[in-house]
Amino acid sequence: MIDYSTTQHLIESMVSQRIVPGVNYALINKNQAFTSTIGFASLYPNKTQLSPFAEYDLASLTKVLATENVLLKLYDQGKLSFNEPLQEFIPEFKDSRVRLFHLLTHTSGIRGWIPHRDELNHDDLLNAIIHLPVTDEFNTKMRYADTNFILLGLVIKKIYDAPVQEVATQEILKPMELKHTTFHPNKTDCTPTAIVQGQLLQGTPHDPKARQLGADCGSAGLFSNMTDLIKISKGYLGLDRNILPYSQELVSELFDNKNPHSVKARSWGWDLRFDPKANYPIILHTGFTGTLIILDRIKQSGLILLTNRVHPSGHNLVFLAIREKIIHSFLKENLI
Numbered sequence: 001m002i003d004y005s006t007t008q009h010l011i012e013s014m015v016s017q018r019i020v021p022g023v024n025y026a027l028i029n030k031n032q033a034f035t036s037t038i039g040f041a042s043l044y045p046n047k048t049q050l051s052p053f054a055e056y057d058l059a060s061l062t063k064v065l066a067t068e069n070v071l072l073k074l075y076d077q078g079k080l081s082f083n084e085p086l087q088e089f090i091p092e093f094k095d096s097r098v099r100l101f102h103l104l105t106h107t108s109g110i111r112g113w114i115p116h117r118d119e120l121n122h123d124d125l126l127n128a129i130i131h132l133p134v135t136d137e138f139n140t141k142m143r144y145a146d147t148n149f150i151l152l153g154l155v156i157k158k159i160y161d162a163p164v165q166e167v168a169t170q171e172i173l174k175p176m177e178l179k180h181t182t183f184h185p186n187k188t189d190c191t192p193t194a195i196v197q198g199q200l201l202q203g204t205p206h207d208p209k210a211r212q213l214g215a216d217c218g219s220a221g222l223f224s225n226m227t228d229l230i231k232i233s234k235g236y237l238g239l240d241r242n243i244l245p246y247s248q249e250l251v252s253e254l255f256d257n258k259n260p261h262s263v264k265a266r267s268w269g270w271d272l273r274f275d276p277k278a279n280y281p282i283i284l285h286t287g288f289t290g291t292l293i294i295l296d297r298i299k300q301s302g303l304i305l306l307t308n309r310v311h312p313s314g315h316n317l318v319f320l321a322i323r324e325k326i327i328h329s330f331l332k333e334n335l336i
Contacts, residue, residue, distance in 0.1 A: 001029050002333060004333045007303070007330045014322055019322060020308065022040045023039060024056075024306040027303055037050055042191065042311060054191050055191070056225065056291060057206050060220060062149075063220075066172060067168065068268060070156050071104070073172070080100075092131070101268070102139065107138070107259060109137040109141070110148065111133075111135055111137070111147065117209075125209065126216065129147055129151065140262070142266050147219075154218070156168075157216065163216045165214075180225040180228045182224075192312075193310045205217075207221070233293065237296075238300060265281070273294070275334075276332060282331070283295050283297075288310070290306070292323060
């Protein structure tokens with residue numbers, strides 16, 4: 001195993017400095033996986049010890065582990081082209097320029113203010129999202145937005161005639177035999193997140209849009225634990241060539257920039273970082289609740305970080321700064 005001691009120190013300092021209640025993390029290097037569990041699952045209303053098997057609200061990791069994987073499976077089977085216009089699946093969407101790949105790479109330019117967004121019901125929120133304008137950022141700027149993957153969830157619903165979360169469960173999670181990755185976790189297995197309107201969220205998505213849209217939300221809502229995430233990660237790293245529901249040739253395509261050179265680098269779904277020495281792409285994605293996966297297919301190494309940094313309050317900006325330090329440290333130590 002490579003010496004990741006600086007990265008481990010940064011991760012563990014988040015608990016000692018009370019930046020997060022607790023942390024589960026894993027460092028993968030080829031067929032070795034080092035895991036560690038430190039701190040508490042909850043601080044409110046009582047302190048509870050953190051389990052190595054705790055399930056976490058993955059937040060935006062839902063985008064790449066569920067929604068995108070449905071689309072990649074269709075793509076791999078030759079049943080879907082990412083060049084197809086969004087309008088073909090959602091006729092109410094009026095801009096014919098936007099293709100599925102624009103949504104996957106966050107270059108759609110779709111954005112705008114939705115008044116009282118968190119107070120809208122399911123139908124009104126979807127209607128507002130579908131009618132958001134395409135701005136002059138179209139195909140010229142990478143602006144990360146949940147909206148893109150909510151719309152991709154509706155594309156999946158159109159194809160399968162079923163909500164995206166139900167499709168992801170049947171087409172992705174069950175065939176992969178992931179026993180702890182679900183949109184419907186047992187509350188007692190989950191780390192709690194924030195207190196919302198006097199109620200502690202536990203086993204319920206932290207993202208308001210995920211609560212409003214339920215099974216139609218393609219941007220958040222998935223829960224998982226470290227055991228399952230290590231299994232999934234080994235698929236992306238090429239250590240398990242059979243677990244993902246599409247070919248390893250397609251997996252390797254994810255480790256590549258899909259945006260024009262004038263636009264910030266992004267793969268389908270995944271953010272990209274680059275090896276500090278050889279400059280090849282490494283995939284990465286974060287979740288608002290305090291989750292992170294970073295994977296290097298060339299070295300077959302990775303870091304999985306699970307925290308509930310929004311517990312008991314969602315206003316935890318210190319975490320964001322130290323998370324970036326952890327990413328940089330991992331990339332630096334991963335060179336050895």
